[in-house]
Amino acid sequence: MSKQYTSSEPSEEQHKTRERIIAAASKVLAEKGYDATTLREISREAQAGPGLVHYYFGGKDALLVEVLQAAGQQFHQRMEHLIQQVPADQSLETFLTQLSERVGQEAEVYRLRYESFSLGLHNPVIAPAVRERLAQRREEIGSVMAKVMENTERTEGIKGPSVDPKILAALLLSLFDGLALQKILDPTFDLDASYQLLERMLRCLFSGHE
Structure with a gap:
């Protein structure tokens, strides 16, 4: 760092x-x-x-992590502001749409993230910084999802199952990175369809449907 x-x-x-x-x-x-x-x-x-x-x-290793952290924090701040501005019943759709569009708009950020993962696996100096950044991403996603769940419960009047935002964030982080990787390596990959299915799955989860 x-x-x-x-x-x-x-x-x-x-x-x-x-x-x-x-x-x-x-x-x-x-x-x-x-x-x-x-x-x-x-x-x-x-x-x-x-x-x-x-x-x-x-050195370059630490600088790479700083670049990724700055990009991630800027995006997170935009998302928090956006979630507060849109109607509550549109917060989930808005969040996922922004993430999907980011793959095309900021593909270089994802490429650098993947390079940092590789470095973190083999470089003991950079590994702690990459691990910290992953923890920050889970926290950022968790805070947004907690707000989305709160909005869903309020607008639909249904109290869904108890879902730990931190656990959900860990799963979503893996999905977001994996979907972006597939799209970047294979431009024909249908990213929109994947995000549409993810939205339906999350709505079912929040509403308590099996």
Whole structure:
């Protein structure tokens, strides 16, 4: 993960520098992939010295995790805001639609996620960061699904079965990543049909139907 900073550089300036490096890394990594990307290219894109990239992040592995975390948090914030804005009975459909559309709109994010999984399996340095990011994704999905379940119960007037949002989030995370992988590797894969079936399955679960 990123380092703790002891520089005399003002904290606001530190934040801006880190955000600029993360944005540059996201662009370069998306264009060239993890293996072909160098820290020098990232520093050039960020208009920051290579030493600053090392100072703030330590290396490419940690920077990859930071890029994924930033993208995930931005998407989660959009989802939470959207769920609050749409009618309660449309919250599940809206959430799943956004996830499905994200595969096409941000395919590079998914590609980088898969690269991080591979690194996490073989690199003991990056493994804890990947594990932490997975836990954060489960928490993010769980918080949204808890709201969706609350909306479903309120609008339909039916108290469904007790479902642990954290367990549900773990299952959904596997589905989301697996479906995205199939679509990215096989453009003919019917992602929409898969998400439509998933929506029906979740509605049955929330309503208490077997």
